[in-house]
Amino acid sequence: MVRGRISRLSVRDVRFPTSLGGHGSDAMHTDPDYSAAYVVIETDAEDGIKGCGITFTLGKGTEVDWSRKGRGAPGDSGRPKRGVGLVGQAGGKACLEVTCGHEKQMLAQGYPAYTTSCAWLGYSDDTLKQLCAQALKDGWTRFKVKVGADLQDDMRRCQIIRDMIGPEKTLMMDANQRWDVPEAVEWMSKLAKFKPLWIEEPTSPDDILGHATISKALVPLGIGIATGEQCHNRVIFKQLLQAKALQFLQIDSCRLGSVNENLSVLLMAKKFEIPVCPHAGGVGLCELVQHLIIFDYISVSASLENRVCEYVDHLHEHFKYPVMIQRASYMPPKDPGYSTEMKEESVKKHQYPDGEVWKKLLPAQEN
Numbered sequence: 001m002v003r004g005r006i007s008r009l010s011v012r013d014v015r016f017p018t019s020l021g022g023h024g025s026d027a028m029h030t031d032p033d034y035s036a037a038y039v040v041i042e043t044d045a046e047d048g049i050k051g052c053g054i055t056f057t058l059g060k061g062t063e064v065d066w067s068r069k070g071r072g073a074p075g076d077s078g079r080p081k082r083g084v085g086l087v088g089q090a091g092g093k094a095c096l097e098v099t100c101g102h103e104k105q106m107l108a109q110g111y112p113a114y115t116t117s118c119a120w121l122g123y124s125d126d127t128l129k130q131l132c133a134q135a136l137k138d139g140w141t142r143f144k145v146k147v148g149a150d151l152q153d154d155m156r157r158c159q160i161i162r163d164m165i166g167p168e169k170t171l172m173m174d175a176n177q178r179w180d181v182p183e184a185v186e187w188m189s190k191l192a193k194f195k196p197l198w199i200e201e202p203t204s205p206d207d208i209l210g211h212a213t214i215s216k217a218l219v220p221l222g223i224g225i226a227t228g229e230q231c232h233n234r235v236i237f238k239q240l241l242q243a244k245a246l247q248f249l250q251i252d253s254c255r256l257g258s259v260n261e262n263l264s265v266l267l268m269a270k271k272f273e274i275p276v277c278p279h280a281g282g283v284g285l286c287e288l289v290q291h292l293i294i295f296d297y298i299s300v301s302a303s304l305e306n307r308v309c310e311y312v313d314h315l316h317e318h319f320k321y322p323v324m325i326q327r328a329s330y331m332p333p334k335d336p337g338y339s340t341e342m343k344e345e346s347v348k349k350h351q352y353p354d355g356e357v358w359k360k361l362l363p364a365q366e367n
């Protein structure tokens with residue numbers, strides 16, 4: 001329980017230069033710098049408890065260009081067109097308070113995860129192979145590959161990854177909205193031979209009926225539709241579910257404003273019997289979403305069938321309570337709160353434009 005009145009609020013623009021290594025790149029966001037508006041609220045209660053919150057959008061996350069219309073062109077990493085939500089944490093207890101068999105199972109085995117970190121679109125084939133080999137050694141069994149910019153490149157990269165992981169392990173694909181509806185069906189019919197479990201964001205996230213059309217065409221090929229990382233409220237999810245437009249529902253802990261909005265989507269997904277497989281490609285998203293998905297298992301869906309949570313292996317070192325992955329699973333967080341708190345020294349260093357990291361980088365980028 002938080003006592004006191006809000007006495008201090010700070011908002012900082014924190015950016016990480018992930019584009020330098022091609023981390024986080026996809027068919028629409030070719031040079032993303034993972035970023036967040038980081039908010040800290042303190043009270044006059046003097047009990048040491050503070051609330052920390054982040055907002056995150058895709059691409060160059062904290063730059064929102066209100067003047068432009070439409071979806072933006074590929075490479076438009078600095079121009080997110082979507083709503084942003086603010087989520088946060090105050091002090092208190094960690095999510096896991098219920099005592100039940102499912103809780104024990106989570107504590108022992110964790111929540112199953114897949115990795116996106118081997119196959120960002122900007123990685124070379126050599127990097128892809130090297131990261132994939134390491135991930136296999138580390139026990140990963142589910143892999144997501146970015147597609148959608150060039151069909152021949154996709155065929156080559158999917159062949160590499162399928163050859164490396166073998167026929168049994170799971171492969172997902174993510175087009176980040178790059179196609180129109182007929183193009184999505186045509187393109188995925190060609191990639192079907194690599195046996196993807198799903199194609200994610202095949203087209204504009206606003207096109208609910210378009211997703212339904214794609215779903216009708218691809219489900220018979222064994223390919224499900226996954227979407228949701230750009231869906232900013234429960235009404236959009238309600239319509240996607242009603243239109244039978246998706247087989248995997250991807251909540252995003254920052255896109256949907258507040259934990260409550262996320263919870264209502266978990267409940268609707270349960271009603272429609274659609275598995276929730278959260279999005280976590282962004283700064284801090286893994287930290288946050290682990291709470292929601294473990295809650296989903298313990299208190300809502302009670303099932304792991306067809307369910308898996310995304311994991312990306314970037315920027316965890318900047319968080320005070322980073323995620324813990326063991327045997328390709330999220331181990332339940334035991335610290336109080338929503339794991340949103342960043343380390344002060346990381347915030348200082350990466351604050352834009354006057355943090356140490358950007359002071360060095362900006363003059364070089366201007367030349």
Ligand SMILES: C[C@H](O)[C@@H](O)CC(=O)C(=O)O
Pocket residue numbers: 023024025026029032058059116174176229279280281282310
């Ligand atoms: C720009 C982001 O990295 C995006 O590619 C993340 C994403 O689509 C995912 O993780 O899924």
Ligand SMILES: [Mg+2]
Pocket residue numbers: 174176200201229279281
């Ligand atoms: Mg995605």
